[in-house]
Amino acid sequence: xxxxxxxxxxxxIEKESELIVGIDLGTTNSLVAxxxxxxxxxxxxxxxxxxxxxxxxxxxxxxxVIVGDEAxxxxxxxxxxxxxxVKRLMGKSYKDIKQVExxxxxxxxxxxxxxxxxxxxxDKFFTPIELSAEILKTLKRRIETxxxxxxxxxxxxxxxxxNDAQRQATRDAGKLAGLDVLRIVNEPTxxxxxxxxxxxxxDNEVAAVYDLGGGTFDISILQIHNGIFEVLSTHGxxxxxxxxxxxxxxxxxxxxxxxxxxxxxxSLRLLAEQAKKHLSQHESYENTLDGITYAIxxxxxxxxxxxxxxxxxxxxxxxxADAKLKPEQIEKVILVGGATRVPLVKKAVSEFFExxxxxxxxPDETVALGAAIQAxxxxxxxxxxxxxxxxxxxxxxxxxxxLMDVIIPRNTKVPAKVGRRYTTSIDGxxxxxxxxxQGERDLVEHNRKLGEFILKGIPPMPAGLPKIEIHFxxxxxGILQVKAQELRSxxxxxxxxxxxxxxxxxxxxxxxxxxxxxxxxxxARRALLEARNEANNIILSADKFxxxxxxxxxxxxxxxxxxxxxxLRVAVAGTDKDVINxxxxxxxxxxxxxxxxxxxxxxxxxxxxxxx
Ligand code: ADP
Ligand code: MG
Numbered sequence: 001x002x003x004x005x006x007x008x009x010x011x012x013i014e015k016e017s018e019l020i021v022g023i024d025l026g027t028t029n030s031l032v033a034x035x036x037x038x039x040x041x042x043x044x045x046x047x048x049x050x051x052x053x054x055x056x057x058x059x060x061x062x063x064x065v066i067v068g069d070e071a072x073x074x075x076x077x078x079x080x081x082x083x084x085x086v087k088r089l090m091g092k093s094y095k096d097i098k099q100v101e102x103x104x105x106x107x108x109x110x111x112x113x114x115x116x117x118x119x120x121x122x123d124k125f126f127t128p129i130e131l132s133a134e135i136l137k138t139l140k141r142r143i144e145t146x147x148x149x150x151x152x153x154x155x156x157x158x159x160x161x162x163n164d165a166q167r168q169a170t171r172d173a174g175k176l177a178g179l180d181v182l183r184i185v186n187e188p189t190x191x192x193x194x195x196x197x198x199x200x201x202x203d204n205e206v207a208a209v210y211d212l213g214g215g216t217f218d219i220s221i222l223q224i225h226n227g228i229f230e231v232l233s234t235h236g237x238x239x240x241x242x243x244x245x246x247x248x249x250x251x252x253x254x255x256x257x258x259x260x261x262x263x264x265x266x267s268l269r270l271l272a273e274q275a276k277k278h279l280s281q282h283e284s285y286e287n288t289l290d291g292i293t294y295a296i297x298x299x300x301x302x303x304x305x306x307x308x309x310x311x312x313x314x315x316x317x318x319x320x321a322d323a324k325l326k327p328e329q330i331e332k333v334i335l336v337g338g339a340t341r342v343p344l345v346k347k348a349v350s351e352f353f354e355x356x357x358x359x360x361x362x363p364d365e366t367v368a369l370g371a372a373i374q375a376x377x378x379x380x381x382x383x384x385x386x387x388x389x390x391x392x393x394x395x396x397x398x399x400x401x402x403l404m405d406v407i408i409p410r411n412t413k414v415p416a417k418v419g420r421r422y423t424t425s426i427d428g429x430x431x432x433x434x435x436x437x438q439g440e441r442d443l444v445e446h447n448r449k450l451g452e453f454i455l456k457g458i459p460p461m462p463a464g465l466p467k468i469e470i471h472f473x474x475x476x477x478g479i480l481q482v483k484a485q486e487l488r489s490x491x492x493x494x495x496x497x498x499x500x501x502x503x504x505x506x507x508x509x510x511x512x513x514x515x516x517x518x519x520x521x522x523x524a525r526r527a528l529l530e531a532r533n534e535a536n537n538i539i540l541s542a543d544k545f546x547x548x549x550x551x552x553x554x555x556x557x558x559x560x561x562x563x564x565x566x567x568l569r570v571a572v573a574g575t576d577k578d579v580i581n582x583x584x585x586x587x588x589x590x591x592x593x594x595x596x597x598x599x600x601x602x603x604x605x606x607x608x609x610x611x612x
Contacts, residue, residue: 017149020182020379022190022371023139023156025132025170027087028214028241029338029364030055032139033372034147035381040194040369042362043143045069051365053142057083057134059121067138076266079105081121085215086135088238089117089128090173091165100239116169129173136177154179155375157367160186160220160234164450164479182378183476187211188220189229190370191336195358198224199373206232206329208319210349210357211336211367212312215241219316221323221330230413233322235315240308242339246272248304253294263290276301280341302344309348316352333357338364391416395472395480398435398444400425401529407472410440414474422468425537428460432468434484434493440515442522443529455484455493463540524577531580535572538584539565542591549598557594564590 022033022040029052033042042051050069058071059081066074074082083106089097094110094117101108107120118125136156144151156179158170167184174181188209192198197207204225211218218236222229249272250265263271271294275285279298286295320327333353340346340363350357361369391414396406399422408418424432432455439447458466467487474480483494515522542565546558553561564587571583 017147017151018153018379019147019149019151020153020155020375021143021151022368022373022375023136023154024187024190024365024368024371025087025135025156025158025173026055026213026367027085027216028055028243029053030135030139031365031368032143033365033368034143035372035376040372040376042365042368043139043146045142046145051362051368053135053138055084055087055135057086057131059083063122063124065134067134075105076264076270080107082106083119083121083126083131086119086128086131088215089119090132091163091167091169092117092128103239129169129176132170132173133176136173136179140177140179152178152180153182153375155183155185155371155378156181157185157187157190157371159216159218159236160188160231161218161236168479183374185371185374186220186229186231187218187336187367188222188231188234188334190367190374191334192222192224192229192332192370193373194361194366194370195332195334197332197334198227198229201227203227205331206325207332207334208316208330208353209334209336210312210316210340211236212339212345213241213337213364214339215239215243217241217312217315217337219312219319221319221325232325233319235319235322237311237315240311241337242273242276244308245276245301245305245339245342248308249275249296249301252296252300252304257292263292268294276342280343298343305342305344309345312345313348313352316349327353330355334366335359335363336366391474393438393448394440395436395438395450395474397470397482398433398437400533402444403526403529403533404437404439404442404444404447407470408474412474415476417471417473419469419471422470423464424458424461424466424468425463427463429463429466430458430460431456432458432484434470434482436480436482436495441518442526446514446518446522450480451482451495453482453484453493453495455486455491457489457491458486459489459491461488528575528577528580531577531584532572535568535580535584538587539568539572542568542587545591545595545598549594549601552598552601553594561587561591561594 019034024031031042031051031053033040044051053068054072056068056071056075058066058074058078060066071082075084085104093114094108095114097108097117109118109120109125116127118127119131140151154174156170156174158167170184171181188211191209191211192207197203197205207222207224209220209222216236216238217240218234220234221232223232246269250268253268267289271287271289274287275296278285279301284295284297286293288294330353333349333355335346335349335357340359346357346359391408391410391412394406394410395408396404399405407420408416433452434455435444435452436450437444437447438450441447455468469485469487471483472480473483479496481494481496483492485492542561546553546561550558568583568587571580
């Protein structure tokens, strides 16, 4: 069922393919893969040399954009116009990346600290989305050249810990590159699929995906059952990867060098990377640069790499603890990322998990190959599999007194849909503000606001009568939609929650830690706020009661009720929940017989009315 499209630029008719491609949009390298005769393959460049496109974008003096190997060469000669690691900036604000700004060799705009970052190249500004789109366009062109067809549908992978903003940014980059992104898939999930793990409905396993790329390390523990991939936990280090191995080699060489003559740092770094790669196959490396000989043996390199590898294992230990599993309970261990080619890494991971690792595929292609398999599943060419993730933090709304009311708890599997009933607190209330928060603390002020909207046009009714249903819906990409509906009138309002900026893994960790540290204090605050909320309601109804039923109350009863109400007001102004509760009880105990009398009178009146 091929579609045809007219290429206006070239003036010819092109066949538009139904093929859905798989894309690994990496921090260091990106690549595109597709299913060819039932086999996932990554697409090579025109020279047939490499499947990897370095995720580097260079702006030439005449404002042309080049991506990949050619752009990589400009890192040394024209760093301010050469953008790398743009994935780190996806869905982030300047505030999020301020501390690591010096890591980037190009200019990041710091004017508006809360909105999404922009990158300055000459006198133009670019968003990370636009820059990522350039990488995606290159990949799109690459596969279109290979197949001779227009490609418009893709699956793109992201790290398991990417939040809504980062996933949405990735999706937007796809759109900008002319790709309809059918699914955002977690990298570890794609890696499992590449090894065929989880492809059969009866597969039931726990897998660990160890991903050591150029600049980042991720460990993910997955539970795979009934074709469902559930992320039990993820951990990692956003500044630890193959680049650190290169840096260690550079430092090693510089220490050995007599002071004085030193090669340019960028070319030395490239030489170090060459040495590292060479040592994955050989026992020693030697080369000359600017007349200086640089040498290193595998044993020397391993001594340098060991502390870095140890840091990854510490993350593995934490991920296991979060998933409440022991190393021996992990049935499959998958190596992903170019840096896992280092023999020391393989050995260390294999020893840590006490089993053989999956490393037959090219580790830097694994994720893209899995994305191609996922794309094939979506195209309906394989038995449908559901992909499942979890929410890393709780999601909820603000209720009276600034309390967080959790609607979707942390670690809930997505896609998910949860509804809850609310009502108004004031008579005749026409509007209701729905403010959405993410976090574990009891008070919204300590959590992170994702967005808000106002449900308008609630028909005036006494407080407590409107039935307002709030639904939280998270789709398979982990993007949240919040809907509010007043059921008596069908007034409805909804938003897609696209936060202004992202949340880093560290921040997420900090939020969780704080929620534990402050649990007791939060509980006390919550109890106080709840008591205040309840007391305020009682004060309102007591006032109303006295007004409406003055006729059947004695002056003394009215006075005592007022006095007790005023005691309660004083208590509410204080900070002791027990005092508030006591004052509430006193007022209730006193007014309860009066309320009964009022009710009896009302019934008697009603009966009188009927008998008439
Ligand atoms: P990312 O996921 O960050 O985009 P990759 O998975 O492509 O990155 O990994 C890139 C890293 O892998 C680089 O640091 C590169 O030097 C390293 N690498 C690639 N091949 C080898 C090899 N043969 N031996 C050691 N490291 C390698
Ligand atoms: Mg990667």
